[in-house]
Amino acid sequence: MLQGKTALITGGSSGIGLAAAQMLRDNGARIAITGRSRQKLDEAAAALGGDVLAIAADVSSLADLARVRTETEAAFGSLDILFANAGAALATPLATTDEATYHNIMDVNVKGVFFTVQAVLPLMRDGGSIVLNTSWLNQVGTPGRAILSASKAAVRSFARTMSAELLDRRIRVNAVSPGSIETPIHRGRDQSAEEFRAYAERVGSQVPLGRMGRPEEIAAAVLFLASDASSYMLGAEIVVDGGRSEL
Numbered sequence: 001m002l003q004g005k006t007a008l009i010t011g012g013s014s015g016i017g018l019a020a021a022q023m024l025r026d027n028g029a030r031i032a033i034t035g036r037s038r039q040k041l042d043e044a045a046a047a048l049g050g051d052v053l054a055i056a057a058d059v060s061s062l063a064d065l066a067r068v069r070t071e072t073e074a075a076f077g078s079l080d081i082l083f084a085n086a087g088a089a090l091a092t093p094l095a096t097t098d099e100a101t102y103h104n105i106m107d108v109n110v111k112g113v114f115f116t117v118q119a120v121l122p123l124m125r126d127g128g129s130i131v132l133n134t135s136w137l138n139q140v141g142t143p144g145r146a147i148l149s150a151s152k153a154a155v156r157s158f159a160r161t162m163s164a165e166l167l168d169r170r171i172r173v174n175a176v177s178p179g180s181i182e183t184p185i186h187r188g189r190d191q192s193a194e195e196f197r198a199y200a201e202r203v204g205s206q207v208p209l210g211r212m213g214r215p216e217e218i219a220a221a222v223l224f225l226a227s228d229a230s231s232y233m234l235g236a237e238i239v240v241d242g243g244r245s246e247l
Contacts, residue, residue, distance in 0.1 A: 001227050003028035006076040008068070010059050010116055011086030013040040015183030016133065019215035020083055020222045021048055027223060029081065032072050034059070059086045059112030065119035072123060079123045081226045084113045084155075085133040092147035102147055109151035113158060117173075130166075130173040131225045132159050136241040138177065152177075156237060163235035172234050176221045179241025180204075181213040208243035 007024045011017040012033025025031045025048055032053035035041045041054040053075045057064035072079065088108040090101055113132060124130070135152040137145055159175040166173060180203045191199070204211040221238045224230050239245060 001027040001223070001229075002081070005080035006030045006032070006078065007081035007083065007226065008032045008034070008072055008079055008120060009083045009085055010034045010057075010068075010112075012083075013037060013044040013054075016178065016181060016215045016218045016222075017083070017085040018044050018047070019219040020085065021052070023216070023219040023223050024081065024083075024226060025050070025052070027227075029226075030076060032075065034068055034086065059116050060107035062115055062119075065115055068116075069119045069123060072120065076123075078125050079120055080125055080128045081131070082117065082120055082124065082128075083131045083133070083222055083226070084116050086112055086116075087133060089148055091144050093144045094146060097147065105147050105151050109148075110154045113155050117158075117162060124169075124171055127170045128172075129226045129230075130162065130171060131222050132156075132173065132175045134159075134175045134177045134237065136177050136179045136239060136245040139239075139245045159237065160235040172225075172230070174225045174230065174233050174235065175237040176218060176225060177237050177239040177241065177245075178218045179213055179239075179244045180207065181215055181218060183215055206244065207241070208247045211242070213240065213242055 002024060007029040009017050009021045012021045013035030021031050021033050034055045034057045036058050038056045041056055045052045045054040055068050055071050057068050088105050090105060092101060132155050134155040137149040138153040138156045156175055159173050162173040182200055200212050218240055221240050
């Protein structure tokens, strides 16, 4: 499906990003991934196998993003697919959230996505595909998630505005909107496997399908949006949340 194509996945060392990298690679694409931890990147690259390009980078740093562009261009020459997946998820209660938390979320989720696209746009081939990772939270009012939800609503808006701006190059920009997915971002540093399982069951009970989602279920939507199978989709959003935002 993606033979001969190249793809960059930010936040590709775990969770949804790693699952997407695996699925795109399994379907023929050459893969580059980014992440902040060199160790996790090396482990992910080893798990993916083959000639995966792993670049240690923080998407909130424009200097790091410039290096991502340079290293990707040196390895691939050009890009067909970008999955802007790297993100931060923290609780932000209205009464207690501090400025540092605000900047952490906005710098990664909004600034990071915008400048990731800007950085690699010169490498994107005409007719390529950009997939942005937003969230079901962009559609609902969830207590304690004001800043996270706002950041993801901004990403949803980017899919529309960037699509309009890139029409002349036929670069499609679409969004995938995950619900609650079983990934490391949902697991606390000191949380045991049993504690996380209890958490997953509790969250899953709030989902119409009765469970949290799997990273591979989001990756399948990313594969669709990255491929020519979605050639008539532009500025759109695929919601993969077990019905949580709709039912």
